Amino acid sequence: MSALNEEYVETDVGKVQVFRGGVGPPLVYLHSAAGEAVNPTAEALTEHFAVVAPVFPGFGESEGIDTIDDMEDATFHHLDLFDRLGLGAVPVMGLSFGGWMAAELATRYPERVSRMVLVSPVGLYIEGQPVKEIFGRTPAELAEDMFADQSHPMAQMMHMLSEFRGDVGQQIEVPMELVMPIWKSMSATAKLGWDPYLHNPRLRRRLHRVTAPTLILHGAQDTLAPKAISEAYAEEIPDARLVDVDGGAHLVTLERPEEVAQLVTEFIGP
Amino acid sequence: MRFFSFHLMPYSDLPTDYDGPAWVTVPNEFYDPALGSQLYNRYLDELIYAEEVGFDGVCVNEHHQNAYGNMPSPNLIASILARQTSRVRIAVVGNALPLYDPPTRVAEEFAMIDVISGGRLIAGMVVGGGPEYYSFSINPADARERFQEAHDLILRAWTEPGPFEFIGKHFRIRYVNPWPRPMQQPHPEIWIPGAGSLETVEFVARHRYAYMGIPYFHVSVFERMFRMFRDACEAEGYEADPLQQGWLVPIYVAETDEQARRxxxxxxxxxxxxxxxxxxxxxxxxxxxRSLGNILKSSGSFMLNLETWEQVVDGQYAIVGSPETVTDMLIDNLGRLGTGNLLGLFQLGTLPHDLTKKNLTLFAEQVMPKLRAEFPEGQPVIRPSATGQVA
Structure with missing residues (x-):
């Protein structure tokens, strides 16, 4: 039984799935391209916070990706969703793609983000250090970059899925119940992150507008998103510090939930 | 039945120790321009030769950053053919519309080819294969929308007096007024290649264009695909014309079955x-x-998975044999599929020039006349009896 409960919220783009749980001050969790609104870090944080983990349109059961064309639309969607959930100025954390979306919100509407935690963020392009390909490789190849420990259940599942796709399309029944959510997540991510590839060329020069004290967490074993991206966020955001999380690759909130939850709790405070 | 000779213009000399993909990331240092020069000229000769021996048309198509087909601009090749042939239809199958910005470029170049060739162009329009989206960084999530919008713009550019304004989501042109206009009126015959996506089938049926089955699947996949197309035409309130359907298949004819395989x-x-x-x-x-399930289901029967010659023959992935064998196999398959256009790939992979020419000659002299007699133009091709059970 998860500490997070499923709800649906009507927004301007359609019905959106939101997971909520815990009591205390609010904390928003924005998921990555993996769609992990429900994850062990968010669950651990319900001990101290009223966690709100929306599912971005196109992922899971959330509608509305057809009317979201770019990061500007995505930011307006978050603004709209915050209004409907009665969230004023709140702490926002995001993993990878979700971290990028948090930063976009915090540059445009700094008054809505009281504190920010970026975990393995993408969103910036560092010359010579691109984010590795996520759209053109097999799940098994991605798992190698996303997990420090390949025995993690999600890494295991990604290795298994590789047998069902790719060029060698073998004569076996495709498990649509596993393929469909991944296909939906990647399609929605592509809509915002295909070109420019997982970044907004204008974001860096806007980061000085962020007023929220910011904690940036980088998985020490992350081989997908280079640390230079986290360093650039730390450099450009006025009140920011960068912390390495050992034993985690890209999906740190899945792999090191206790450490991440503790760092976030200490940073945001009661 | 109309007969077309389709050429991919493949690169025939990938290093023997390279076992990676032939697309997108295949290192272009493998490309030898001196060999490329020979290949282009030789392949053009083979297309021109198809006219000499009596084909009704030739086909070229567009692919980028790959060794499979070296025609990033099929319009360049088609424009050469417009001058170097005099009778055959020139089918460009097709231009990948979402990659052209603005798509009026397609309206212009197709009109040029049509005018230069004296009205012999068949205008193919295609969404573009998956690899092209990596090679162009065009967002694949926008592919269908861009295709639709580009198609609408091109058709209006050809048929509506200019100048007019086109304000779409992806393309905005304040003055649409292309010169030249196509010679064929109101516009050239339009072909749309497809691999079984429902959206494409319904689109082609709705516009009464021709649907070309993208090859390299087990023949049963094509059977399902063309049945789907005929159903879609029926849903639009008309019966599909055989000339609205085309089957692309590798063909090789030699003196005997044994020699052909060898x-x-x-x-x-x-x-x-x-x-x-x-x-x-x-x-x-x-x-x-809604198309993903279909595509994944067919993926197991894609030609790439073949390991043995028996599988090639069983699935009719390529039609290979003596003139008699090839004739019989094609009569059977065309009757099953109901297509009024046969698009043969007479050169494939490393098949050398002399064998390609011999193949074209034997096919034109000994197979084509029998198929023309069997399937007279204007007559239905589909033969429900040949399929046994029509599901």
Missing amino acids: EYEEHLWYFVKRLLPGITIQPPGYTSA
Whole structure:
């Protein structure tokens, strides 16, 4: 039984799935391209916070990706969703793609983000250090970059899925119940992150507008998103510090939930 | 029945120790321009030769950054053919519309080819294969929308007096007024290649264009595909014309069955094992949810998975044999599929020039006349009896 409960919220783009749980001050969790609104870090944080983990349109059961064309639309969607959930100025954390979306919100509407935690963020392009390909490789190849420990259940599942796709399309029944959510997540991510590839060329020069004290967490074993991206966020955001999380690759909130939850709790405070 | 000779213009000399994909990331240091020069000229000769021996048309198509087909601009090749042939239809199958910005470029170039050739162009329009989206960085999530919008713009550019304004979501042109206009009025015949996506089938049926089955599947996949197309036409309130359907298949004719296999097999395997890898990459958002299941289901019967000659023959992935064998196999298959256009790939992989020419000659002299007699133009091609059970 998860500490997070499923709800649906009507927004301007359609019905959106939101997971909520815990009591205390609010904390928003924005998921990555993996769609992990429900994850062990968010669950651990319900001990101290009223966690709100929306599912971005196109992922899971959330509608509305057809009317979201770019990061500007995505930011307006978050603004709209915050209004409907009665969230004023709140702490926002995001993993990878979700971290990028948090930063976009915090540059445009700094008054809505009281504190920010970026975990393995993408969103910036560092010359010579691109984010590795996520759209053109097999799940098994991605798992190698996303997990420090390949025995993690999600890494295991990604290795298994590789047998069902790719060029060698073998004569076996495709498990649509596993393929469909991944296909939906990647399609929605592509809509915002295909070109420019997982970044907004204008974001860096806007980061000085962020007023929220910011904690940036980088998985020490992350081989997908280079640390230079986290360093650039730390450099450009006025009140920011960068912390390495050992034993985690890209999906740190899945792999090191206790450490991440503790760092976030200490940073945001009661 | 109309007969077309389709050429991919493949690169025939990938290093033997290279086993990676032939698409997108295949290192272009493998490309030898001196060999490329010979290949282009030789392949053009083979297309021109098809006219000499009596084909009704020739086909070229567009692919980027790959060794499988070296025609990033099929319009360049078609414009050469417009001058170097005098009778055949020139089918460009097709231009990948979402890659052209603005798409009036397609309206202009197709009109040029049509005018130069004296009205012999067949205008193919295609969404573009998965790999092209990696090679162009065009967002695959926008592919279908861009295709639709580009198609609408091109058709209006050809048929509506200019100048007019076109304000779409992806393309905005304040003055649409292309010169030249196409010679064929109101516009050239339009072909749309497809691999079984429902959206494409319904689109082609709705516009009464021709649907070309993209090859390299087990023949049963084509049977399902063309049945789907005829059903879609019926849903639009008309019966599909056989000329609205085309089947593309590798064909090789030699003096005897045995000789055909002996001469052809290694070249076929080069194609299957060296040039196809990478072609099936599916970028995210490129396929609709309702088509994904269909596509994944057919993926097991894709030619890339073949390991034995028996599988090639069983699935009719390539039609290979003596003139008699090839004639019989084609009569059977065309009757099953109901297509009024046969698009043959007479050169494949590393198949050399002399064998390609012999193939074209034997086919034109000994197979084509029998098929023309069997399937007179204007007559239905589909033969429900040949399929046994029509599901």
